[in-house]
Amino acid sequence: MSEVWCRVPSSSANLGPGFDVFSMALKEPSLLVGARCVDGPAGVELVVRGRYADELSRDPERNAAGRAASLVLERWGLRRAVRIIIDAGIPVRKGLGASGAEAVGAVVVLSSLFDLNLNPVEVVELASSVEPGGHADNVAASTLGGICIISKLGGKLDVLRLESPSNLGVAVIVPSIFKPSTGAAREVIPKSIRMEDHIRSLSQGAMVTAGLLCGDLKRVFRHISFDHVVEAARANAGVYGDAYNWEMLLEEKQTLLDRYNVALTISGAGPSRLLWYDVEENSGKDSCRPIDEAVRLVKENLERRGYRVEDVIYTMPARQGAALITS
Numbered sequence: 001m002s003e004v005w006c007r008v009p010s011s012s013a014n015l016g017p018g019f020d021v022f023s024m025a026l027k028e029p030s031l032l033v034g035a036r037c038v039d040g041p042a043g044v045e046l047v048v049r050g051r052y053a054d055e056l057s058r059d060p061e062r063n064a065a066g067r068a069a070s071l072v073l074e075r076w077g078l079r080r081a082v083r084i085i086i087d088a089g090i091p092v093r094k095g096l097g098a099s100g101a102e103a104v105g106a107v108v109v110l111s112s113l114f115d116l117n118l119n120p121v122e123v124v125e126l127a128s129s130v131e132p133g134g135h136a137d138n139v140a141a142s143t144l145g146g147i148c149i150i151s152k153l154g155g156k157l158d159v160l161r162l163e164s165p166s167n168l169g170v171a172v173i174v175p176s177i178f179k180p181s182t183g184a185a186r187e188v189i190p191k192s193i194r195m196e197d198h199i200r201s202l203s204q205g206a207m208v209t210a211g212l213l214c215g216d217l218k219r220v221f222r223h224i225s226f227d228h229v230v231e232a233a234r235a236n237a238g239v240y241g242d243a244y245n246w247e248m249l250l251e252e253k254q255t256l257l258d259r260y261n262v263a264l265t266i267s268g269a270g271p272s273r274l275l276w277y278d279v280e281e282n283s284g285k286d287s288c289r290p291i292d293e294a295v296r297l298v299k300e301n302l303e304r305r306g307y308r309v310e311d312v313i314y315t316m317p318a319r320q321g322a323a324l325i326t327s
Contacts, residue, residue, distance in 0.1 A: 003036040004112045005325040008105040009318035010090045011097035011141035012172075012267040012274050016224035016231075017204040019189075023141035023148045025318035026170060029096065032087035032325070033065060033105025035113050040081040044069045050088035052098070060084075064099035065106040067130040072110045075126075082110070091311070093179045095268030096172070100138035101322075103127035108143075108322045120144055123322070125157055132182045138268065145321035147212060164317035165215045169279040171295050172315060176308040177241045177271035185269035188237035189230055197229050217278050221263035224276065225253045231266055240270045243305035252301060260290040264298070273298055279316075 009030045015022035031050070038045065044060040060066025069084050084106055090098040104127045111118040118126070123143050128136035140148040140159045149160040179185075193201075204223040211219035235246040256262040256275070263276040275294055282289040291314075299309050 003034055004109045005032055005034040006105055006108045006112075006322050007032055007325055008101040008108075008142050008322040009145065009320075010101055011138045012095070012170075012265070012272075013097065013135075013137035013141070014227075014230065014266070014268055015147075015274075016208060016263075016265050017201040017227045017229070018149075018208065019227065019230040020135060020137055021150055021205065022208070023097075023137040023150070024164070024170075025141040025145045025147075025321055026096070026172065026315050027318040028313055028315040029090045030318075031089040031098070031101055031105065032085075033102065033109055034085040034087075035069070035106070035109040036083050036085075037113070038081050038083045042073070042079040042081055044073070045081065045083045047083060047085045048088060050086070052088040052090065052092050053086075055092040056086065056088055056102075063102065064127075064130055065102035068103040068106040068127055069110055071126060071130060072107060072114075072116075076114065076116060078114060082113075084109075091174055091272070094174050095179065095266065095270045095272045096174075097138035097142055097268065100127065100131055101142045103130050104139055104142045104322050108324065112324055120321070121157065121159060124159060128157075133186070141321070143321045145318045147317060149209065162209075162212050164319070165212065165217060165220075167215075167279045168217060168220075168317060169277045169282065169291065170315050170317065171275040171277065171291055172267065172311075172313040173273040173275065173295065173298055173302075173309060174311040174313070175241070175271050175273070175302050176310050179269065179271055180239065182269050185234060185239050188233050188239060190233055193229055201227070201229055217276075218261065221257060221261060221276055224265055225257055225263040226250070227265075234266070234270070240266055241302075241305065241307055243307070248301075252298065256294050256297065260294040262291060262294040 013023040207223040232246040
């Protein structure tokens with residue numbers, strides 16, 4: 001096999017109260033990762049192209065796909081020269097899991113290229129090990145598709161994949177807000193919380209899971225919208241934009257829910273906004289639907305605070321995770 005390619009969906013993690021627990025694969029945007037053996041000294045060579053190529057490092061040690069590929073070669077003792085090609089179609093540093101998708105893609109294509117036969121959980125474990133802090137939420141969604149719930153029991157990863165409700169739609173709003181590193185965004189999270197906040201987050205997470213399993217989107221939207229711990233701390237620290245605080249974000253969330261039955265969550269560590277909506281309630285003409293009004297409201301709020309909206313992507317949860325492309 002001379003060259004192997006796979007398509008990897010983007011992802012949104014830290015969904016509502018599910019910090020480091022809930023994640024969702026998004027059908028769009030996505031990226032492509034390819035691999036082939038080349039002549040030369042053993043190691044990884046990176047080729048980056050595509051819409052966001054200028055924002056990615058070509059240094060294998062500073063690129064998630066490069067680090068993941070090096071890990072695979074080292075772990076299996078493969079003394080080969082490998083070229084990894086990234087067609088960068090996911091916005092970088094916007095909370096949409098670009099680095100996780102790159103790492104997943106590298107592991108999947110090398111598994112195929114060298115007949116390693118890695119199963120999805122092994123892909124998640126390998127790809128997440130090169131992510132900051134070893135977090136598996138984005139990586140799990142990009143690997144498996146659907147909506148994922150992550151747990152570690154005794155240090156062992158446990159991933160539950162849920163099918164997303166067929167009528168769940170998502171609008172991604174990508175603003176021109178500078179995102180600090182994921183590590184910096186984690187520094188502002190409180191190290192301890194009040195008992196009432198713990199109980200509220202636990203009950204909300206349980207309600208979100210139950211709503212997804214039952215296809216009850218109204219219940220999902222009511223409980224996914226509000227994270228009074230992590231989102232609140234990050235909003236007040238300016239992580240989602242210096243002109244936003246939790247009070248402003250909370251008011252925006254409640255307005256969207258009350259007026260349009262649309263839930264707003266911050267994607268990952270931000271700054272992208274994820275708007276959840278019921279496709280069946282939004283079957284009218286584009287620009288006249290409740291979700292379109294909701295998008296306009298969020299865009300206007302961003303622009304009034306001095307931020308440009310770079311893109312609005314109407315998409316849905318990806319039912320398929322990373323998948324090899326056959327010619």
